[in-house]
Amino acid sequence: MQSDDGRLEPPVNNGVVINGGTQYVGNQAVGHGAQAFSGSVSFQPQDAEQSARTTQLLAYVEQLLTEHRAALADPEATTRELRRLREELEEPEPQPSVLQRALDRLNAFVQPVTPLVVAVGQLTQSVQGLPGLSGH
Secondary structure, eight states: OBOTTSOBOOOOOOSOOOOSSOOOOOSOOOSTTOOOOOSOOOOOOOOHHHHHHHHHHHHHHHHHHHHTGGGOSOHHHHHHHHHHHHHHHHSSSOOHHHHHHHHHHHHHHTTTOHHHHHHHHHHHHHHHTOTTOTTO
16 A cells, blocks of 8 residues: 555554464454444433333243353353343343343453354343333
8 A cells, every 4th residue: 555655555454363372352453444332321212112022032042151151251141140030130120230131241251252242242232222221
């Protein structure tokens, strides 16, 4: 690639290369303009469609947990946390603090299994928007 003044510039590598050992990677983004977000969970009102999406995502995460069980550091704790999240969501008035704690722990437990990290991220976004949880 040439700069405006005619000099050759080295190519830019926006990829990730990890060699050797065990690597634990949290949220990351790669490439021009990429963003990765991590932080506290907040809750905003949404509709029945969002509730249905959350239910679908819970089932999907359960399926992925079964498929990737051997790759998890603590599969029993991961399953327990997902069950805790599901039970709280089934309450008439789910407590945002309980949901947040369960989502944070679930996210930590699924590291570094990429399909689970992505699915739990989607589940977190979906739960954040469920109706009646805006009091957080």
